[in-house]
Amino acid sequence: MSQSKSTTNSALSDKPVRDYSEMTVGEMMEPIHAVFNPSETVEEAVTQLRQIVQKTFVTYGFVADPSGRLLGVLTMRDLLLAYKSTKMEDIMIRNPFSLKQDFKLMDAMKLVLNLHYPIYPVCDDAGKLVGLIRGADMFEAQAIEISAQAGSMVGVTKEERLSTPWIKSLFYRHPWLQLNLFTAFIAAGVVAVFQPTLDKLVILAVFLPVLAGQSGNTGCQALAVALRGMTLGELKPGKEKALVIKEALLGLANGALVGITAGIGMYIFAKMQAKPEDPMMLWPADRALILAFVTFVAMIASCMISGLSGAFIPLVLKRLGADPCTASSIFLTTATDVASMGVFLGLATLLVH
Numbered sequence: 001m002s003q004s005k006s007t008t009n010s011a012l013s014d015k016p017v018r019d020y021s022e023m024t025v026g027e028m029m030e031p032i033h034a035v036f037n038p039s040e041t042v043e044e045a046v047t048q049l050r051q052i053v054q055k056t057f058v059t060y061g062f063v064a065d066p067s068g069r070l071l072g073v074l075t076m077r078d079l080l081l082a083y084k085s086t087k088m089e090d091i092m093i094r095n096p097f098s099l100k101q102d103f104k105l106m107d108a109m110k111l112v113l114n115l116h117y118p119i120y121p122v123c124d125d126a127g128k129l130v131g132l133i134r135g136a137d138m139f140e141a142q143a144i145e146i147s148a149q150a151g152s153m154v155g156v157t158k159e160e161r162l163s164t165p166w167i168k169s170l171f172y173r174h175p176w177l178q179l180n181l182f183t184a185f186i187a188a189g190v191v192a193v194f195q196p197t198l199d200k201l202v203i204l205a206v207f208l209p210v211l212a213g214q215s216g217n218t219g220c221q222a223l224a225v226a227l228r229g230m231t232l233g234e235l236k237p238g239k240e241k242a243l244v245i246k247e248a249l250l251g252l253a254n255g256a257l258v259g260i261t262a263g264i265g266m267y268i269f270a271k272m273q274a275k276p277e278d279p280m281m282l283w284p285a286d287r288a289l290i291l292a293f294v295t296f297v298a299m300i301a302s303c304m305i306s307g308l309s310g311a312f313i314p315l316v317l318k319r320l321g322a323d324p325c326t327a328s329s330i331f332l333t334t335a336t337d338v339a340s341m342g343v344f345l346g347l348a349t350l351l352v353h
Contacts, residue, residue, distance in 0.1 A: 037064075038072075042085070069128050079091070099121070119135060183330060215339060218306040229243070230314065266295040294352070297343075
């Protein structure tokens, strides 16, 4: 038994990954067996159902006119409690919700997000009943799409699985790592521009990872919210501006709060590192206080820019027709690193001569 189960699991893991983002409802729908005429009685419908359930599982019955146009949905409860002579048109749920067979699967998921029916009828453009699609299948596909986001954000494709050969995994991942290296050179170039400042104030190098890490996390939070909104259909057309403004304000507020803590840390560390005989530490005002102020302002600016980038990058990718999840974090990391290091070292160069 265990060997058979292991073989089954292996077969499932080796099964090619379907691209649900491009699939339509029609590609996933199943045939409908329990379809009745509005003039049929409960007794006639139950007689037919006794034969149908021996071959397939039935959740709902459907009522259609002679041309096949969907008129209503029948629940098993209503069939059970109705009199035998009651007609289908008298107990059916009229104007039922249905999906079109040419709907993209991801778009259909957004429509049924708050319905949670076990199955959904599928109709063509003329309203004729052509099949059904199970809610479990739809949300399984949605779960796969959402689980693929984490990998897509760093260049791991949806096609890669645990069983994927390492050579193929290398082919999938390596191009994105090369892109990441290129963007890292951009951030390194920003640091190189301010190398003279770093040579004079080595203490700044200690706080570069602090700025980059904090702003990077702020950007990732904004990115996660934006991608979640896109996936679940919460980000409606016209709400993009509100999202960007919200994330900018959150970045500003969070940057100010963590900037206070970081500024205090810089002040204490600068005081500890100060040496009276060091000419670079001689300043008409308190240099440690200036460095603390630089850290505070840089944290605010970098977190605000990171929040903007986290919301803006997936919107731009979507507008360009690309997958918003694909390597978003690579571009976000570049934006946050350049912003945090550039602002921090730039302010230090201006204020600490």
